[in-house]
Amino acid sequence: MFQSMQQCTDFIFQLKASSYKGAPLESTQKILAELGHPEQKTKFIHFAGSNGKGSTLNATREILMEHGLTVGAFTSPHLERANERITINQQEISDEQFLGYANAVAHAVHEHLDGQFPSFFEIVTLIALQHFAHEQIDIALLETGIGGRLDSTNVITPEVSVITTISLEHTDMLGDTYALIAAEKAGIIKKGKPVVVGVENKEALEVIRQVAQQQEAPFYHLHEAFHIERLANGAFHYKGDSTISNIQPAMEGAHQQNNAALAIKASQLVLDELQEDAVRKALQRAKWQGRFERFGEQVILDGAHNSEGTTALIQTLQQVEPTKKYHFLYAALQDKDHGVSIRMMENVATALYFTTIPMPRAASAEMLAAQSNHPNKYIVEDWAHFLVEKQLAQDELLIVTGSLYFIGEVRTFLKTRGVQ
Known part of the structure; x- marks a missing residue:
């Protein structure tokens, strides 16, 4: 068992996905069963995409917090320390909490996987799911690592799925066309659960639309189901089920306006009603480290x-x-x-x-x-x-x-x- 945070992170950082020989998600699901299925005790919004998922998640978090919710977030990568990946209302998980949940995972690995540890990302996902369940939060926002369909975060059934953008990356793992990559990202869409989409590539968008139809998932595409009107000085109007005018996001750039619009729609789908002032205030505050x-x-x-x-x-x-x-x-x-x-x-x-x-x-x-x-x-x-x-x-x-x-x-x- 891990005695210190340093010993724990030194060990799990060196774990590679390629070293685990079980079927995809098999290890995560076995460990979750041993842990009492924490993933079933929390509401989620699930975020996938090649770019923008961190910024969109952060904007969603700010909006939901401004509406009074207690919001967990699981993001990657960390910029300075592993605790950054797991937060509740932007408060990082403590070393003691991280260590306790990591030891629970290690115990399950020794009991049910013959001591064969899965990847670093899977272990941190399992730590996050335990933390969110234990703290009984209102909702948790989960960002996929790579892809979606086989990502260790894809053990949840979210209230809403969000797919931001699709580009040709990780082609050795996800496929070498927009359609193949889109199919992997669309793996987070669940039966009957709405999906909010910012993807503009036509080939990728068509694949995601088809998956949503197969899953009978309500489909909300930026520029179709909801819109933004760009103004001078980086401000914009949001037009969907409701209109929110003169939003001035903290994040600069047209792509960040798109991300903010996705966040507004995702938030609206889990809240009874959006408060215009709360949305404006949240997005004025929503900065994401390392992005412009x-x-x-x-x-x-x-x-x-x-x-x-x-x-x-x-x-x-x-x-x-x-x-x-x-x-x-x-x-x-x-x-x-x-x-x-x-x-x-x-x-x-x-x-x-x-x-x-x-x-x-x-x-x-x-x-x-x-x-x-x-x-x-x-x-x-x-x-x-x-x-x-x-x-x-x-x-x-x-x-x-x-x-x-x-x-x-x-x-x-x-x-x-x-x-x-």
């Missing part, structure tokens, strides 16, 4: 970890900082289509800097730089030293982007130096 997050006047952190995220990042830059010159510091993992993102950045960048994350699956700075033809491209050996020494002119911005793991490292570094 400003540090000081000239540094922006954004976990644009695939081409769709990079598109949204550049559109937001051009919308809110159109006159600035952009310097990008980029680091990524090997399992992404870097070339597309790099070409997008090249089109708008004054300079591109590539560095390497200290992780086993990291793409090397040299490999990333080799995919760029920009005349001002550089390899950065020590990104921390670079951040300290980099001098920016008044009309320049430094955008730190790529892997969310990298964003987490940079956030921690900047905070320790007192940069806000």
Whole structure:
């Protein structure tokens, strides 16, 4: 059994999904049975999608909290410590609670799985489900890890499912077409339970629509069942069953307006009635770490970890900082289509800097730089030293982007130096 949080996280962090040889979800379901089925004791909203699910979940959480609900959230990845993944009303699970639930999982693994541990993500999912059941909260918001159909979070029956966007990512696991990836994400749609969808790719949207029909799940698509009217200064009107005017979200960019609209619709489906002022106040407060997050006047952190995220990042830059010159510091993992993102950045960048994350699956700075033809491209050996020494002119911005793991490292570094 785990004696300390450090021992616990050191052990579970090194667990790989590929090392467990059982059928998909089999280990999660066996452990849940041993734990007394905590997943059956909580109401849920389930979030899947290639981009935007964290921001949409966070906006939904703020809206529901502003309406007086006690709201759990399970998100990933964490930026600084594992406790961030499991919160109730934004209060992180304590080390003692985490350790207690982890030991309950370990006991079940030894009793029913011959000591064969499933993946890190599955274990943390099981910890979250226990925590939410024990605390008897009003509702929990669960974000999938990868995909949906075979994701360990897919042991729940939610009140509402939300699918934000579909892009070509994790193609080795989810398939190499929009239709195949959409089918995996649509696996979270449950019989008769409504689904809120922001997907715009036609091929992906058609697959999700078909799955919803098969499951007799009410289907609410942004731009069809509900709409947004974009205003100046980043504000928008929401038009659905009710109209909420002049919403000014804290998150910048048109894609964040879309995410906010999905959150409003999902919230409306679980609440008897939306209070307009509560929605406005909640979305003015709803910020999500590492997504177009400003540090000081000239540094922006954004976990644009695939081409769709990079598109949204550049559109937001051009919308809110159109006159600035952009310097990008980029680091990524090997399992992404870097070339597309790099070409997008090249089109708008004054300079591109590539560095390497200290992780086993990291793409090397040299490999990333080799995919760029920009005349001002550089390899950065020590990104921390670079951040300290980099001098920016008044009309320049430094955008730190790529892997969310990298964003987490940079956030921690900047905070320790007192940069806000």
